[in-house]
Amino acid sequence: MADLRNNFVGIKSPNPFWLASAPPTDKAYNVERAFKAGWGGVVWKTLGSEGPPVVNVNGPRYGAIWGADRRLLGLNNIELITDRPLQVNLQEMKQVKMNWPDRALIASIMVPCVEEEWKAILPLVEETGADGIELNFGCPHGMSERGMGAAVGQVPEYIEMVVRWCKQYTRMPVITKLTPNITDIRRPARAAKAGGTDAVSLINTINSIVSVDLDTFAPSPTVDGKGTHGGYCGPAVKPIALNMVAEIARDPETYGLPISGIGGVTTWRDAAEFLALGAGNVQVCTAAMTYGFKIVQEMITGLSDWMDSKGHKTLDDISGRAVPNVTDWKYLNLNYISKAHIDQDACIKCGRCHIACEDTSHQAITDMVNGVRQFEVKEEECVGCNLCVNVCPVENCITMVPLAAGTIDQRTGKPVDPNYANWTTHPNNPTAVQAAE
C-alpha cells in the first residue's frame, strides 16, 4: 500500500486531499462531516476582520456550465468570505482541531491591506491551534471591489508586503493563495516568495460570466434582474491551473517553493497530475460541491492503487516528476514525427475524425475506402496534430505512433532524423544560433 501521508510545509495530514477555502468549509458541521468522510485537511472558509461580518446576496450565488448528461463542468459563484462572526468561527475551528488532531486545519484570512488589521487577527487565529494560514489574495468578486482579495493578488508589491507582515506576526506557516486573473502568474509567486511565504496555493477562481438568461437578458446567477462576474472553478479550469502551477514550479526564481494545487481536481487522476507538475498537495472544492464529501474516497483509493501499480511508495516519489518535462515551445524536438493510427477493430465508424481533419485540418483521413465506409489515416498528409485523437469518442481507438529514426516520412519523403533539433537552431529561424559543433 502506498503511503499517502502528506507533509506540506510542516503541516501533516493523512492524505494530500484538502478541502479548499469555500462553502464546504464554512462551519464545524461541514468540516466534521468532511473529516468523517476522510478528507486530509481543510482550509476554513475565509475569515475577515472582527466586527459586523460581510453579507451575502440572498438570491442565487452560483452559476454553471454543463457537459453531456448535464455533467457539471464549470461552476461560478458570487459568494463572499464567511458571513459568520469571527469569534464563532474561531471557537469552532478550535473545537474541530481538538476533535481531529491528525487532520490539517488551515485558516484562510482576508482583511484590509493595513498592517494593524493583520497584526490584530493573526494571534486570534493562532490561538485556535490552526496548523497554518492561507492568505486569500484571490477572491475576484465583491471583496476585490473593497481593495481585498484579488485586488491585492494583482499587485505583487502588496503581496510581498502582506506576506512580510504575516511572517512577522505569526509563527504559523504562511500559504499565499494566488489569483489567476493576472497576466503572468510568476510575478505574484515571486513576490510572495520575496515576502517570505512558506508556500503558494493556486489557482483561486477565474473572473467569469457563465451564462446569460436569454429571456431576461441578464447574466446568471441573476439577482433581481442583474448579474455580476463571479469566480469560475471546476473541471473546466483545470488546464489553466495546471499551467500556472507548472509555470511556478519551473521558474528558476521560485523553483522549490511548495505549491498547494487547486483548480478542478475531481478525480485521483487530476490530483496526481497536479502533484506531478510540482504541487505538494491539492485542494478541492467543486467536486465536493457537486458530489458530496464521499468522493474523497475515490481519490484516496485511486491515487493509492495507481501508485501501487507503478511502484511509487510515497508522495515524494511523484511530486514534481513532470516538471523537468515542461519546457518552452522553442525547445521541442522538431525532428520528432508521429502519425495518427486508427485501430480498425475499435473504430465505431462515427466519422468525426474524418470530418474534423477534412474540414478543419489536413485532409489526412479517408471516409471511404474501395466504396466502403472506412476511416484510415493518409500518412502522406498527416502532420501528427492529434485532433483526431481528441475528437474520437472511443478511448485509445486513435493513437499517435512515433516514426522510428530512419523511416521515411510519407508526407515529406524524407527519412526521420535521429537527432534532436529545435527552433533555436532551425534554418528558418532568423534568430537561429549556430549549433555547437
Added chain:
Amino acid sequence: MGRLSPGITSGRLSDADYEANFADLHPRLDKHEALVASDRCYFCHDAPCMTACPTSIDIPMFIRQISTGNAIGAAHTIFDQNILGGMCARVCPTETLCEQACVRNTAEHRPVEIGRLQRYATDVAIEQNVQFYERAAPTGKSVAVVGAGPAGLAAAHRLAMHGHAVTVFEAKEKSGGLNEYGIATYKATDNIAQREVDYVLSIGGITVKHGQKLGRDFSLADLAARHDAVFLGIGLAGVNGLNVEGENLSGCTDAVEFIEGLRQAKNKADVAIGRSVVVLGGGMTAIDAAVQAKLLGAEEVTIAYRRGKENMNASPFEQDLAASKGVTIRHWLQPKRVLGDGSKVTGIELEYTALTSAGLAGTGETVTLRADQVLKAIGQSFEADGLGGLEIKGGRVVIDAEGRTSMPKVWAGGDCVKLGEDLTVTSVAQGRDAAMSIHRALA
C-alpha cells in the same frame, strides 16, 4: 360474459384492463428524458443512421437541436424530409433501420433512441401546431392524388408546397391509409393518425374527397384528362386467400379487417375476440393481430408461420413484443384445414413444413390446434379497377426511378408499387419524390 367465455365474444376484460392494454406502447419521452437521450448522439459525419433512413432525415442535426433545447427546430428538420415523421416515429422498425445503423451499437450494443427522439420533437410541434411550410404562389396546375395514405399524403403535401392545386381521392371515410386503419392501436394512441393528417393538410391547397373509389367512381383515364398530373398511392386493397377447406367458416377472417375494426372501435370492450385464437402469417400484421387479440383478453393466441424465425418479416423487436404479451409463435407450420362445427370455427389443422430441394414443402405430419377464431395475415394483394392500360407487373404498378408509370402524366408510389417492402417510411419517401418529379414535369 367473462374472461374464459367460449367462442368469439366481447367484454372479456374490465374497463381498466382495456385501458391499460391499449395505452401507448412507448410513452413519449419527457423533456428531461429527451435531453439525456439526445446527449448520446455523436453527431457522426455522413451519419449511417441518416443513410439508413428511407426518407434521409438529418438525424444528427435534429438530435442536436433537441439537445440544445430546440425541439421545434428538430421537428422542422424531420418534416423537411418526412412530413409524416410523427407516425413514422411510432411505426418504423427503427431497430432494423436508423437505430441498427447507429455507431453506438458497435461499442455499446445500445443505439441512440432515434425513434423516440423523433416522436418527442414531432409531438411537440404537432401539439403546438407549429407550421413550417407555406404554399408557393399558385401555379395554376392541378394534380390528382389517389389514396390518402402515407404515400398520397406525402405527395399531396409536397405538391401543395410548390403551389399546385391538389385533389385527393380516398375510398374510405377517413384519411391516413394504413396509419389510420392498419396499425396496432397501442402504436397510434390519442387519435394521432387523424391529428397528423390535419397537421399535414393545414398547408392548404389540398382538397380531400372521401368515399371516392378508383374504378367505381372514376377511372384513371378520367383523372388524367381532368388534371395536369396524377399520383397513384392506392396501396394494396386485396388480401390473399388461404385456399384451404373451412376458410369460409364463421370466425375465420382477415387480420387486416380485425385490426381495422379494433382501431375504429370507440370502445375496445365492444370488440369480440375468441378464447383461443390462431393467427396465420409471419409479418407485422400477424404480430399486430396476435398481440391485440391477447390484449382483448383471448386466453391463448398462437401465431403459426410456415417458415422459420429468421424468415419472419416481423422484426425481432415485434416478435419479442408478442412473446412478452403471451403470444406463442410456432414456426414451420402451414394451414391444412380450418376445422368447424358446420358453421363456426373450432380449430385448425396445420401441417409441418420443411425446406426441400424443391422449396418449402409439407412433411405430411400434422398438428391440430383448438381455435374459435382464425385470423389470416398471409399478405395483401394488389387489387384495383379503372387503371386502363397501366402497366402492372407481378401484381404491382410498374414505375421508373422517379415514380413515373407507363402512362404519361401518371406517377405512383407506396405499397402499390413495392415488392417485398411494406414500410410506411418508404411510402412517404416515394410519395415525396414522385411529387418532386411531378413538379419538375409541370414546371
